Amino acid sequence: MKIQLALDRLTEEKAFEVTAEAVDYIDWIEIGTGVIKEYGVQIVSEMKARYPHKVIVADMKTCDAGKHETEQALKGGADITTVMAFAADQTITDALAVAEKYGKRVMIDLLGVIKKADVKHVEALGAELVSLHFGKDMQKKGQMERSAFDLLRETPQLHVAVAGGINEKTLPGVVKHQPETVIIGSAITGSKAPGKMAARFQRMVKET
Numbered sequence: 001m002k003i004q005l006a007l008d009r010l011t012e013e014k015a016f017e018v019t020a021e022a023v024d025y026i027d028w029i030e031i032g033t034g035v036i037k038e039y040g041v042q043i044v045s046e047m048k049a050r051y052p053h054k055v056i057v058a059d060m061k062t063c064d065a066g067k068h069e070t071e072q073a074l075k076g077g078a079d080i081t082t083v084m085a086f087a088a089d090q091t092i093t094d095a096l097a098v099a100e101k102y103g104k105r106v107m108i109d110l111l112g113v114i115k116k117a118d119v120k121h122v123e124a125l126g127a128e129l130v131s132l133h134f135g136k137d138m139q140k141k142g143q144m145e146r147s148a149f150d151l152l153r154e155t156p157q158l159h160v161a162v163a164g165g166i167n168e169k170t171l172p173g174v175v176k177h178q179p180e181t182v183i184i185g186s187a188i189t190g191s192k193a194p195g196k197m198a199a200r201f202q203r204m205v206k207e208t
């Protein structure tokens with residue numbers, strides 16, 4: 001199981017500082033949506049230049065202009081870019097076509113999706129990687145339900161990442177479902193010792 005470090009709500013300086021501390025214990029580095037909005041795709045390029053051997057995820061959360069935004073992210077150095085599942089079919093297929101051209105990937109963000117049929121639909125469009133996502137604002141009023149994974153029951157071929165308030169307490173419940181990737185943001189970036197915290201998550205993932 002891989003760990004994707006989500007760099008959200010951080011200054012550029014802090015994002016690189018946290019990454020430097022945590023990088024040995026994580027697999028994928030995500031440049032969060034807000035960080036991209038603040039600094040542009042340039043920060044994705046800088047992260048790739050700094051860590052060429054790491055998979056860089058640009059959390060673009062594209063919901064329109066799929067071709068253009070996917071080009072921006074992947075040409076900018078991302079290995080994976082995110083597109084919202086609720087986007088138009090054309091947005092998703094355009095993004096997937098660009099990713100194929102570059103030999104890279106699109107992660108379809110299932111934020112807000114509640115029907116298995118919608119997951120089947122994005123799979124039918126060609127998606128192979130999705131993220132089960134309990135959003136930041138949703139986290140203000142609760143946490144990911146244990147039943148969240150039911151959404152993926154009819155699409156077992158999909159590669160799955162899981163995100164949304166994952167911390168030391170909730171990680172075991174997530175790991176039980178054996179997603180390929182756990183996306184962890186604030187539990188690492190908000191820690192006083194991000195490196196130690198990332199190492200702890202790595203141990204937990206390996207042991208469970």
Ligand SMILES: O=C([C@H](O)CO)[C@H](O)[C@H](O)COP(=O)(O)O
Pocket residue numbers: 006007008032033034059134135136163164165166183184185186187
């Ligand atoms: O995608 C995310 C969110 O929508 C903010 O852009 C986060 O990367 C994801 O939720 C992981 O962060 P934490 O919830 O802080 O672990």
